[in-house]
Amino acid sequence: MRYPRWLAIVPLVLTSGCDSRAQASDPPKVVRQSKELESCSSAEDCEGELRCLDLVCRRTQRSAVGDYYAALGATQRAHGDLEGAVAAYTEALGHYDTEKVKLPSEIDCAYGGTLAAARDVKKEYAERGAKVLHRCVLAVPVGGALRSQAMLDLATLGDSGLDPLALGRAQVSDVYLTKGVAKPPPAPVTVTVADSPTLPDKVGSAVRAKLDEQKPALMTCWQTFTGTSKKDALVVTIGVRQAYYKNPDFEDDPSAGSLSLKLEAPGGSLSGADAGADACVRPVLEAAIKAAPRETFTSKITITIK
Secondary structure: OOOOHHHHHHHHHHHOOOOOOOOOOOOOOOOOOEOOOOEOOOHHHEOOOOEEEOOEEEOOOOOHHHHHHHHHHHHHHHOOOHHHHHHHHHHHHHHHHHOOOOOOHHHHHHHHHHHHHOOOOOHHHHHHHHHHHHHHHHHOOOOOHHHHHHHHHHHOOHHHOEOHHHHHOOOOOOOOEOOOOOOOOOOOOOEEEEEEOOOOHHHHHHHHHHHHHOHHHHHHHHHHHHHHHOOOOEEEEEEEEEEEEOOHHHOOOHHHOEEEEEEOOOOOOOOHHHHHHHHHHHHHHHHHHHOOOOOOEEEEEEEEEO
């Protein structure tokens, strides 16, 4: 019996659409759904009861009162009321807890940042802020804005003694500030010169310039004085007179005189560290005056180092 020719090519047509690589045992592809605060394009992209809002998976179960206090805290912080902001965020956390609604990470992160900002208001805020911020870091997606801001807020706690290694743990700790408070950098030491009556312009300018050159020597005087007296400021006042003094052997000859510098002797009431400061500063001042233009004057010069 002869069959039509078109039947001979049916098997080829039927088999040409099959994937020769497909196996019955291949597992179905698993599509990972986004977690809270991760990106999405539709509700199907988010896991559980999360919804895709503004291309981010978010929870819709919220505490309206808690959200209000969180907004109040943000407003108060923006206006510089850190104490009020901390109190408002604390209220927000309390309402979420009372209503048994999971606290949104963005509120927790903002609370931690506010505590860190208020570290100078109360010491305990720094420790609490470090804990809350670490909790924030563990809860939010890596690479997101909330995590980046939390790290910036944590960096402000470095001077409060934050141990960065505590942030490497997979769960929050009770103590984070274990490195000790960093000492503030020492304030720059200044040297000021006051003269009364005022020195002649050229003399005063030259004396100040020379004393500025000799600042290392004056600093040595200050360090010795502060170490002994436990005071922060060294103040030395010395009476100075520069005048022509006649040679008594040639009183009739006007040219027989010379311009001489005299520094008043220290007062008898000086003792201890004050006497030592005067003895240290005096030769530095005398050398500065001798290097200045030669003019007559009488003045009291006060050198203050602090």
